Amino acid sequence: MVDSANSYLLVGSYGVGIHCLRYAADGTLSPVSVVDIADPSYVVYDDARGVLTAVVEQEPDGRVASARFSVADGSSDVRDQTASGGAAPCHLASHPDGTALFVANYTSGTVGVFPLDAEGRVTGTEPAQVIQHSGSGPRADRQEGPHAHQVVVSPSGRWVLAVDLGTDSVYVYEYSAGRLAAHSVVALPGGSGPRHLAFHGSGRYFYLLNEVSCTVAVCSWDEAAGTGEAGPEVQSRAEADRGKSDRTWCAAIRVSADDRFLYVSNRIDDTIAVFSIDSDGAALEPVEVVPAGGAWPRDIVLSPDGTLLFSANQHSDLITVFRVDAGTGRLTPVGTPYSVKSPASLLPIAG
Incomplete structure (x- = not known):
């Protein structure tokens, strides 16, 4: 169960810094501190070294900022910011061995690679490597060029997967000695716009x-070979809304710690969809679609124990909380929505 004395939630936002909140088992959120970084739309935290790093999602030149951060007293020391290697950086991921950070720059369609020092902080004034994606998709309004939207380190740490909305692709890179090398591509049907x-x-x-x-x-993945293949698809929204699917932008996707359920947020219609994960991971079955409790749920995240789900509702400046049924995966609103200006990402951490 949630330990309310040591359970915290970092909130990346637009314009107002990184908020650290405490959350309780009943879903109550309360303020702890704010780290002064502008437009930190996505955040990672190195618990062992007490360092948080965020992308500064700005154009034309995005940046990456790191800071020592103490949950206990809220103190932080934001270091000089580093160029992200592109425009509008929207996601980042750190390597499990603590040696490198990877950043997805949305507007420019690039991936930046950054070495980390012994303290776990970004070094230098620019990335050690920048990879430029190329290509486009059939949706001229959304896919006129490459748009790197996420970077994910594979389970073994050998591969880095870069999701590109503009080119309907997931690019797989091999990570070695601080650099990425192109390895394979997972191709999606034209107009998918993977996020x-x-x-x-x-x-x-x-x-x-x-x-x-x-x-x-549902994509198959061979970790040894570093290759994947796109498979069966399910709709992210309720059956009644499928005819309007061109008017919604999906946002976040999360798997429960026990691998039994999958959660997806849908913007514009402002819902969260729940799926059961079947056939040892090979299939998804719809469970329910519920209101997010706010407008434009840009991110959702589960508490580490799986009992709570948080939703960052960007356009209504609210974070909403749901109780998760351990047996069915269904969601029930709990607590009182918490007000944060333009919340964009959520990250639970321990105190």
């Missing part, structure tokens, strides 16, 4: 959320 993916705990599948087509693709 984010989440791995199944077995490492044999990942689930890819397609923002433009409003689908979730």
